[in-house]
Amino acid sequence: MKKISLRFLLAILLLSPVMMKAQLKSAATPLATLQQQFVDLRFGMFIHFNIPTFMDQDWPDPEAPASIFNPAKLDCNQWAATAKAANMSYGCLTTKHHSGFCIWDTKTTDYNVMNSPLKRDVVKEYTTAFRAKGLKVMLYYSILDTHHKLRPHSITQKHIEMVKAQLTELLTKYGEITALIIDGWDAPWSRISYDDVPFEEVYRLVKSLQPNCLLMDLNAAKYPAEGLFYTDIKSYEQGAGQHISKESNKLPALSCLPINTAWFWKTNFPTTPVKDPAKLVNDNLVELNKVWCNFILNVAPNRDGLIDDNAVAALEQIGKLWKPQGQLPVLPAGETPIISSNLAKHQPSNSSWSDDMNIMDFANDDDFKSSWQSNKTVKQPWYEIDFDKDKSFNMVTILEDGNNIKKYHLEYNENGIWKPLAASKSEGRLKIHRFDRVWGNKVRISVDECSAAPAIAEVGVYDERR
Incomplete structure (x- = not known):
């Protein structure tokens, strides 16, 4: 069987009935309203689950075979029940991390979950389980992709077509996606610029597929806290030293932190204490919500596809200590995000x-x-x-x-x-x-x-x- 080109695949996806339905849905909600709705969600679960889970690494070998991805007891309903017990309002799953393995049924690459022993669409099971518990659904997607050689100084038009085709699949096959969290793009460590993979083209593709899907890039390591540069929501990774100003922030924001010592599951997680639930509530959740900042706590499922008992117990304790108290104050009026290329960059x-x-x-x-x-x-x-x-x-x-x-x-x-x-x-x-x-x-x-x-x-x- 001949391989279908990514350009042809993208064209087919854009003309599909599902795509047409997405385009014909009601008019887009104003961005300011979506940003307010996002911060009002207050608290959610980040779920780092992918090839790194099976290698004891956050940055695994990009040539690791699909055969190692084998969560024999995978149960996304357990993830959703744990999030609900913590009074979380949404989840966000790593559909593809930096090493390029896709945990959905994609037609863009053979490096995906359907060629693993699991042979099940994890994204589909996750979205179904979380919606069944009344939880919103968000997705994480990495632009940096070391398996497919989408990395600095090696990017081709085929890479850009692959990104667009994969995002089209994710935004047309799994229902309403509240937000898409992008990573590995124009960060000091990834060094893939918004010109190498054109940000505005990707941003407008996302909005054409799902007008009410917020797009956020984890780019706070580079861009200033005062403005929304290439993101609908300002994001902060605490473990990388990124902390929101609790005195001056006026932007819709997200702050992320793992409950364990790393993002992906490690063999010592079941016997290593997780972060203290009371501190997570008092020092993070409560304080961040005061400054229009949503808190997303990462919980890493193990190699069976289940959240460890110590993390489950901690999240249940969080649910006893904290309950959402309605909407946050109205966000200050702000500027529209900057999404276009900077023409002044490196000019005389x-x-x-x-x-x-x-x-x-x-x-x-x-x-x-x-x-x-x-x-x-x-x-x-x-x-x-x-x-x-x-x-x-x-x-x-x-x-x-x-x-x-x-x-x-x-x-x-x-x-x-x-x-x-x-x-x-x-x-x-x-x-x-x-x-x-x-x-x-x-x-x-x-x-x-x-x-x-x-x-x-x-x-x-x-x-x-x-």
Whole structure:
């Protein structure tokens, strides 16, 4: 039998009756409403269960055979009952982790659960079990895929087609998906950029398949806490040192933590104490909910496909200590997520006088931890992006290192003439300007008033589809 190309498969999926039904469903709920509904869910279960479960590793050999995936007593109903006992409101399952093994019946690759001894669609069993308990369903999906060689400097168009085809399967075969959690994409450790695998194309595909599915990327290691860059929900991985500000957060957020010492099951888990239920409730769940942050606690099923007794007991104790108390306060009004490519990234730049260690290219190097800083003696600092030709754009973002710029104005150059853009309006470090599309070959930020030498961590110029 000839292999079906991924491009052909994607075309078939997009024309399928299930797909058409998804596209013809009621109009999309406003994003702000979906974000509020997400934080109101408060508490859920992350379920890391995949090939790593059977290798005592979180990052297993990408060539591990499908034959090792053999959870002989798999019972997703036990997972759902345990989540319900903890007063959780949803689950999220690792459909594909970084080593590329798919635990659903996919037509995109032979490296999947149907070619394992189990030969059962785990995603289907999970979604059915959780919905039977009245729990919402979310899915996790890794862009980084070491088995299929989808990794830095090796990405091809076929990889992008595979991603789209797999997401199409996941969002058309398993009913309503409340949220899709993406990982391994534009993180410092994965090094797969939003240009290598085009974020906006994937984002719009997800919304076309399920308009009310939130898409969140676990990218807080790179992007600033003040804005929704390439995600509908701001996410924080506590074990990686990412912690939400309990004083200043105003964004819909998610914080994740494993109840064990690692994400995937390890042979010592049954005899190693899990995290203290009272601390998980008082130090995480209660405190995070106060700042519009949903808490997702990872529970790793063992090689039989069951949650260990010590984790089950801890979750039952959590359910006795905590019960949801209705909706959270209304989220502050916020900016629409940024999903387009940054046209300013790595473009030639210029500026008023700055010391060499803080020179102009640090403000568009795609690194939010470096910055251009004006020499303190300059009275009217300016910073400029110089494109190689005219480009269309309709948004400019400025992220300060500090908060010293008090007044500024934006201009763009069209045919040698500088023209004004939107006047400053945003408060705080991150300033976002959306405006009607213009064409120009340069963008300039002129600082009119500052409390100290201004420093800019990153400038963004975008051409959003609207």
